[in-house]
Amino acid sequence: MIENIIDLKRYPLDHLTGKEGQKLVDQCQLALHESGLFNLDGFLIPDAIKQAVKSSADQLANHSFTHEREHNIYFLPEVEGLAGNHPVLKKFKTVNHTVCSDQIRDNVLIELYEWPPFAAFLAAVMKIPQLHQMDDEISRLNVMGYSAGEALNWHFDRSEFTTTLLLQAPQEGGEFQYRTGLRTDIDPNYDGIAKFLAGDQNDVTTLPLEAGTLNVFRGKNTLHRVSPVKGEHQRVIVVFSYYENPGVAFSVEEKVGFYGRSDVL
Numbered sequence: 318m319i320e321n322i323i324d325l326k327r328y329p330l331d332h333l334t335g336k337e338g339q340k341l342v343d344q345c346q347l348a349l350h351e352s353g354l355f356n357l358d359g360f361l362i363p364d365a366i367k368q369a370v371k372s373s374a375d376q377l378a379n380h381s382f383t384h385e386r387e388h389n390i391y392f393l394p395e396v397e398g399l400a401g402n403h404p405v406l407k408k409f410k411t412v413n414h415t416v417c418s419d420q421i422r423d424n425v426l427i428e429l430y431e432w433p434p435f436a437a438f439l440a441a442v443m444k445i446p447q448l449h450q451m452d453d454e455i456s457r458l459n460v461m462g463y464s465a466g467e468a469l470n471w472h473f474d475r476s477e478f479t480t481t482l483l484l485q486a487p488q489e490g491g492e493f494q495y496r497t498g499l500r501t502d503i504d505p506n507y508d509g510i511a512k513f514l515a516g517d518q519n520d521v522t523t524l525p526l527e528a529g530t531l532n533v534f535r536g537k538n539t540l541h542r543v544s545p546v547k548g549e550h551q552r553v554i555v556v557f558s559y560y561e562n563p564g565v566a567f568s569v570e571e572k573v574g575f576y577g578r579s580d581v582l
Protein backbone atom coordinates (compact mmCIF):
# COMPACT_ATOMS: atom_id res chain seq x y z
CA MET A 318 0.00 0.00 0.00
CA ILE A 319 1.52 3.26 -1.14
CA GLU A 320 0.28 5.16 1.95
CA ASN A 321 2.59 2.92 3.99
CA ILE A 322 5.55 3.94 1.84
CA ILE A 323 5.37 7.68 1.24
CA ASP A 324 3.93 10.51 3.33
CA LEU A 325 0.84 11.30 1.26
CA LYS A 326 -0.50 13.77 3.83
CA ARG A 327 2.50 15.98 3.35
CA TYR A 328 3.07 15.17 -0.31
CA PRO A 329 -0.32 14.44 -1.95
CA LEU A 330 0.97 12.75 -5.12
CA ASP A 331 -2.31 10.84 -5.30
CA HIS A 332 -4.26 14.13 -5.73
CA LEU A 333 -1.94 16.14 -7.87
CA THR A 334 -4.65 18.22 -9.53
CA GLY A 335 -6.11 19.27 -6.17
CA LYS A 336 -5.17 22.55 -4.49
CA GLU A 337 -2.48 21.03 -2.24
CA GLY A 338 -1.09 18.88 -5.06
CA GLN A 339 -0.82 21.88 -7.34
CA LYS A 340 0.89 23.88 -4.59
CA LEU A 341 3.47 21.11 -4.21
CA VAL A 342 4.17 21.03 -7.96
CA ASP A 343 4.50 24.84 -8.02
CA GLN A 344 6.96 24.82 -5.09
CA CYS A 345 9.09 22.10 -6.70
CA GLN A 346 9.13 23.91 -10.04
CA LEU A 347 10.19 27.14 -8.37
CA ALA A 348 13.01 25.41 -6.48
CA LEU A 349 14.20 23.71 -9.68
CA HIS A 350 14.16 27.02 -11.50
CA GLU A 351 15.99 28.92 -8.75
CA SER A 352 18.47 26.32 -7.49
CA GLY A 353 18.44 23.49 -10.02
CA LEU A 354 17.11 21.03 -7.47
CA PHE A 355 14.40 20.29 -4.96
CA ASN A 356 14.25 18.13 -1.84
CA LEU A 357 11.23 16.54 -0.20
CA ASP A 358 12.35 15.57 3.27
CA GLY A 359 10.39 12.83 5.03
CA PHE A 360 9.08 11.65 1.65
CA LEU A 361 9.63 7.99 2.55
CA ILE A 362 8.04 7.17 5.91
CA PRO A 363 10.32 5.73 8.62
CA ASP A 364 8.96 2.16 8.46
CA ALA A 365 9.42 2.09 4.69
CA ILE A 366 13.01 3.37 5.04
CA LYS A 367 13.69 0.50 7.47
CA GLN A 368 12.14 -2.06 5.15
CA ALA A 369 14.00 -0.72 2.10
CA VAL A 370 17.34 -0.79 3.92
CA LYS A 371 16.71 -4.19 5.48
CA SER A 372 15.70 -5.91 2.28
CA SER A 373 18.67 -4.54 0.33
CA ALA A 374 21.26 -4.99 3.11
CA ASP A 375 22.18 -8.60 2.33
CA GLN A 376 22.38 -7.88 -1.41
CA LEU A 377 24.53 -4.81 -0.77
CA ALA A 378 26.89 -6.64 1.57
CA ASN A 379 27.21 -9.88 -0.36
CA HIS A 380 25.91 -9.63 -3.91
CA SER A 381 26.47 -6.05 -5.11
CA PHE A 382 28.62 -5.11 -8.06
CA THR A 383 31.61 -3.00 -7.09
CA HIS A 384 31.79 -0.32 -9.74
CA GLU A 385 35.20 1.30 -9.63
CA ARG A 386 36.33 3.58 -12.41
CA GLU A 387 38.58 6.47 -13.32
CA HIS A 388 36.78 9.21 -15.17
CA ASN A 389 36.91 12.86 -16.06
CA ILE A 390 34.08 15.21 -15.08
CA TYR A 391 32.44 14.72 -18.50
CA PHE A 392 32.65 10.89 -18.55
CA LEU A 393 34.34 11.34 -21.93
CA PRO A 394 37.22 9.34 -23.36
CA GLU A 395 40.58 11.08 -23.50
CA VAL A 396 41.16 13.45 -26.38
CA GLU A 397 44.65 13.95 -27.77
CA GLY A 398 46.28 17.29 -28.45
CA LEU A 399 44.80 19.25 -25.53
CA ALA A 400 46.69 21.58 -23.22
CA GLY A 401 47.94 20.00 -19.98
CA ASN A 402 45.41 21.70 -17.71
CA HIS A 403 42.36 20.97 -19.88
CA PRO A 404 39.60 19.58 -17.61
CA VAL A 405 39.05 16.59 -19.92
CA LEU A 406 42.51 15.35 -18.91
CA LYS A 407 41.91 15.50 -15.16
CA LYS A 408 41.15 12.06 -13.74
CA PHE A 409 38.94 11.27 -10.75
CA LYS A 410 38.14 7.99 -9.08
CA THR A 411 34.63 6.86 -8.23
CA VAL A 412 33.71 3.71 -6.29
CA ASN A 413 30.31 2.39 -5.28
CA HIS A 414 28.48 -0.89 -4.77
CA THR A 415 25.36 -1.38 -6.87
CA VAL A 416 22.30 -3.56 -6.35
CA CYS A 417 19.90 -3.82 -9.30
CA SER A 418 16.12 -3.94 -9.25
CA ASP A 419 15.98 -7.66 -10.13
CA GLN A 420 17.84 -8.37 -6.86
CA ILE A 421 15.24 -6.68 -4.64
CA ARG A 422 11.91 -7.58 -6.22
CA ASP A 423 9.92 -7.51 -2.97
CA ASN A 424 11.28 -4.13 -1.88
CA VAL A 425 8.93 -1.18 -1.22
CA LEU A 426 11.14 0.84 -3.56
CA ILE A 427 9.94 -1.22 -6.53
CA GLU A 428 6.35 -0.58 -5.49
CA LEU A 429 7.08 3.14 -5.42
CA TYR A 430 8.84 3.03 -8.81
CA GLU A 431 5.88 1.26 -10.40
CA TRP A 432 3.21 3.48 -8.81
CA PRO A 433 2.06 5.63 -11.78
CA PRO A 434 1.43 8.86 -9.80
CA PHE A 435 5.13 8.99 -8.82
CA ALA A 436 6.29 9.26 -12.44
CA ALA A 437 3.33 11.58 -13.18
CA PHE A 438 4.43 13.90 -10.36
CA LEU A 439 8.04 14.02 -11.63
CA ALA A 440 6.80 14.71 -15.18
CA ALA A 441 4.52 17.50 -13.95
CA VAL A 442 7.38 19.17 -12.07
CA MET A 443 9.70 18.86 -15.05
CA LYS A 444 6.97 20.16 -17.38
CA ILE A 445 7.11 17.18 -19.73
CA PRO A 446 4.03 15.31 -20.96
CA GLN A 447 4.89 11.90 -19.53
CA LEU A 448 7.67 9.88 -17.94
CA HIS A 449 7.90 6.16 -18.59
CA GLN A 450 9.41 3.33 -16.59
CA MET A 451 12.39 1.68 -18.22
CA ASP A 452 11.82 -1.57 -20.03
CA ASP A 453 14.87 -2.99 -18.28
CA GLU A 454 14.56 -5.18 -15.19
CA ILE A 455 18.16 -4.55 -14.18
CA SER A 456 18.69 -0.84 -14.73
CA ARG A 457 15.38 0.80 -13.88
CA LEU A 458 16.12 1.16 -10.18
CA ASN A 459 19.52 0.86 -8.51
CA VAL A 460 20.43 0.89 -4.84
CA MET A 461 23.97 2.19 -4.37
CA GLY A 462 26.16 1.90 -1.31
CA TYR A 463 29.26 3.98 -0.60
CA SER A 464 31.57 2.65 2.14
CA ALA A 465 34.30 4.48 4.07
CA GLY A 466 36.70 6.24 1.71
CA GLU A 467 34.40 5.84 -1.29
CA ALA A 468 32.80 8.67 -3.23
CA LEU A 469 31.00 9.73 -6.35
CA ASN A 470 33.53 12.20 -7.63
CA TRP A 471 33.06 15.52 -9.44
CA HIS A 472 31.08 15.27 -12.68
CA PHE A 473 28.39 16.69 -14.93
CA ASP A 474 25.39 14.42 -15.54
CA ARG A 475 24.59 13.21 -19.02
CA SER A 476 20.83 13.18 -18.32
CA GLU A 477 18.76 16.31 -17.66
CA PHE A 478 17.50 15.18 -14.25
CA THR A 479 18.46 12.66 -11.60
CA THR A 480 15.90 11.34 -9.13
CA THR A 481 17.34 9.84 -5.96
CA LEU A 482 16.21 9.02 -2.45
CA LEU A 483 18.62 8.73 0.46
CA LEU A 484 18.03 5.54 2.47
CA GLN A 485 20.90 5.77 4.94
CA ALA A 486 23.24 8.65 5.74
CA PRO A 487 26.79 7.84 6.83
CA GLN A 488 28.13 8.98 10.22
CA GLU A 489 30.31 11.57 8.51
CA GLY A 490 31.13 12.73 4.98
CA GLY A 491 29.09 11.45 2.04
CA GLU A 492 27.68 14.94 1.53
CA PHE A 493 26.12 16.08 -1.68
CA GLN A 494 28.04 19.09 -2.99
CA TYR A 495 27.53 21.18 -6.08
CA ARG A 496 28.81 24.26 -7.83
CA THR A 497 26.48 26.17 -10.16
CA GLY A 498 27.42 28.66 -12.84
CA LEU A 499 30.53 26.95 -14.18
CA ARG A 500 29.18 26.26 -17.65
CA THR A 501 26.09 26.60 -19.83
CA ASP A 502 24.81 24.82 -22.92
CA ILE A 503 26.65 27.37 -25.06
CA ASP A 504 29.70 28.18 -22.91
CA PRO A 505 31.87 25.22 -21.81
CA ASN A 506 34.15 27.58 -19.77
CA TYR A 507 37.10 25.17 -19.78
CA ASP A 508 39.39 27.73 -18.09
CA GLY A 509 36.99 28.37 -15.23
CA ILE A 510 36.45 24.64 -14.74
CA ALA A 511 40.20 23.97 -14.84
CA LYS A 512 40.70 26.54 -12.06
CA PHE A 513 37.96 24.92 -9.99
CA LEU A 514 39.48 21.47 -10.43
CA ALA A 515 42.90 22.84 -9.52
CA GLY A 516 41.55 23.78 -6.10
CA ASP A 517 39.87 27.17 -6.44
CA GLN A 518 36.65 25.76 -5.00
CA ASN A 519 34.69 28.77 -3.78
CA ASP A 520 30.93 28.83 -3.91
CA VAL A 521 30.46 25.11 -3.37
CA THR A 522 27.10 24.36 -1.79
CA THR A 523 26.93 21.42 0.61
CA LEU A 524 23.56 19.84 1.11
CA PRO A 525 23.01 17.83 4.27
CA LEU A 526 20.40 15.19 3.45
CA GLU A 527 18.47 12.99 5.85
CA ALA A 528 17.32 9.46 5.16
CA GLY A 529 13.93 9.45 3.46
CA THR A 530 14.55 12.65 1.45
CA LEU A 531 13.64 12.63 -2.22
CA ASN A 532 16.04 14.71 -4.28
CA VAL A 533 15.58 15.79 -7.88
CA PHE A 534 18.64 17.44 -9.31
CA ARG A 535 19.39 19.06 -12.64
CA GLY A 536 23.06 18.14 -13.02
CA LYS A 537 23.77 18.58 -16.71
CA ASN A 538 25.48 21.94 -16.28
CA THR A 539 26.04 21.87 -12.51
CA LEU A 540 29.26 20.25 -11.35
CA HIS A 541 28.54 17.96 -8.40
CA ARG A 542 29.88 15.14 -6.27
CA VAL A 543 29.33 13.09 -3.13
CA SER A 544 32.25 13.66 -0.77
CA PRO A 545 34.14 10.62 0.60
CA VAL A 546 32.23 8.66 3.22
CA LYS A 547 33.66 8.31 6.74
CA GLY A 548 32.70 5.82 9.44
CA GLU A 549 31.32 2.32 9.37
CA HIS A 550 27.82 3.08 8.05
CA GLN A 551 27.49 3.06 4.29
CA ARG A 552 25.79 5.91 2.50
CA VAL A 553 22.90 4.17 0.76
CA ILE A 554 20.88 5.80 -1.98
CA VAL A 555 18.33 4.64 -4.53
CA VAL A 556 18.29 6.00 -8.08
CA PHE A 557 14.99 5.91 -10.02
CA SER A 558 15.28 6.01 -13.81
CA TYR A 559 12.41 7.20 -15.98
CA TYR A 560 12.50 8.37 -19.59
CA GLU A 561 10.36 10.55 -21.81
CA ASN A 562 10.16 7.71 -24.35
CA PRO A 563 8.64 4.31 -23.57
CA GLY A 564 10.64 1.09 -23.92
CA VAL A 565 14.09 2.44 -22.99
CA ALA A 566 16.65 -0.21 -22.00
CA PHE A 567 20.42 -0.13 -21.58
CA SER A 568 22.50 -2.06 -24.10
CA VAL A 569 24.32 -5.26 -23.12
CA GLU A 570 27.60 -3.29 -23.10
CA GLU A 571 26.18 -0.58 -20.84
CA LYS A 572 24.79 -3.14 -18.41
CA VAL A 573 28.06 -5.07 -18.27
CA GLY A 574 29.89 -1.77 -17.68
CA PHE A 575 27.56 -0.54 -14.93
CA TYR A 576 26.57 -3.83 -13.28
CA GLY A 577 29.02 -6.51 -14.41
CA ARG A 578 26.23 -8.53 -16.05
CA SER A 579 23.44 -8.24 -18.59
CA ASP A 580 21.24 -11.25 -17.80
CA VAL A 581 18.24 -10.76 -15.52
CA LEU A 582 18.39 -12.92 -12.37
Ligand SMILES: [Fe+2]
Pocket residue numbers: 472473474479536541
Ligand atom coordinates in the same frame (compact mmCIF):
# COMPACT_ATOMS: atom_id res chain seq x y z
FE1 LIG B 1 25.36 13.05 -11.07
